[in-house]
Amino acid sequence: AQTVTQSQPEMSVQEAETVTLSCTYDTSESDYYLFWYKQPPSRQMILVIRQEAYKQQNATENRFSVNFQKAAKSFSLKISDSQLGDAAMYFCAYRRSNAGGTSYGKLTFGQGTILTVHP
Amino acid sequence: DAGITQSPRYKITETGRQVTLMCHQTWSHSYMFWYRQDLGHGLRLIYYSAAADITDKGEVPDGYVVSRSKTENFPLTLESATRSQTSVYFCASSEGGSVTGELFFGEGSRLTVL
Numbered sequence: 001a002q003t004v005t006q007s008q009p010e011m012s013v014q015e016a017e018t019v020t021l022s023c024t025y026d027t028s029e030s031d032y033y034l035f036w037y038k039q040p041p042s043r044q045m046i047l048v049i050r051q052e053a054y055k056q057q058n059a060t061e062n063r064f065s066v067n068f069q070k071a072a073k074s075f076s077l078k079i080s081d082s083q084l085g086d087a088a089m090y091f092c093a094y095r096r097s098n099a100g101g102t103s104y105g106k107l108t109f110g111q112g113t114i115l116t117v118h119p
Numbered sequence: 120d121a122g123i124t125q126s127p128r129y130k131i132t133e134t135g136r137q138v139t140l141m142c143h144q145t146w147s148h149s150y151m152f153w154y155r156q157d158l159g160h161g162l163r164l165i166y167y168s169a170a171a172d173i174t175d176k177g178e179v180p181d182g183y184v185v186s187r188s189k190t191e192n193f194p195l196t197l198e199s200a201t202r203s204q205t206s207v208y209f210c211a212s213s214e215g216g217s218v219t220g221e222l223f224f225g226e227g228s229r230l231t232v233l
Contacts, residue, residue: 006161033220045209045224091161095220105150105213105220106177109161 002027004094006110013082014118021077021113023092031097034075039089087117125210125225133233138197140228142210150213151193155206168193200232
């Protein structure tokens with residue numbers, strides 16, 4: 001079974017600074033997807049960024065980028081120019097590739113990292 | 120409005136009572152999921168469904184029952200609630216055949232079992 005580990009229960013950053021959230025995962029598969037979700041106090045789950053394992057290039061979405069190290073099974077999220085609105089719980093998640101069958105779309109989540117942004 | 124809605128948003132119940140959390144999506148997504156969120160555990164999959172009348176257990180199914188008679192609805196029932204089922208419950212859906220398999224989440228239902 002796949003597992004996802006976020007070893008940082010809490011992180012903090014000063015506004016306008018950069019912070020990196022860590023995530024490691026365990027899988028025997030070669031093709032999969034990785035995600036970072038943001039959960040603000042409203043509880044809404046918001047997709048931040050997605051990475052396909054077959055792509056060597058790291059995904060980037062505006063101020064958010066990832067460092068995907070496939071051999072090390074590491075998938076960290078970098079937030080640049082942090083803003084007060086970035087304060088939230090962040091979840092790393094794993095999904096198998098389109099293997100068909102009834103298990104398609106299942107995400108396995110890490111424990112979450114609470115990010116605090118100081119003004 | 121289109122989307123995925125959960126009800127109730129908040130529920131307090133007593134040990135031993137039956138509780139049903141409702142989930143409705145308007146996208147006609149094939150796949151639907153129920154997760155529970157607990158501090159230190161992240162989100163854990165309870166049950167999922169690939170289509171109407173097709174359901175399967177996730178990581179933590181004990182004490183829960185699901186059904187899916189219609190594509191758009193996926194209710195979760197706690198047949199005899201226990202304190203350990205106090206949690207925030209999320210329903211999610213995804214489109215069958217989607218390359219990315221992105222999940223779309225409801226706003227969550229906070230359940231307290233006294």
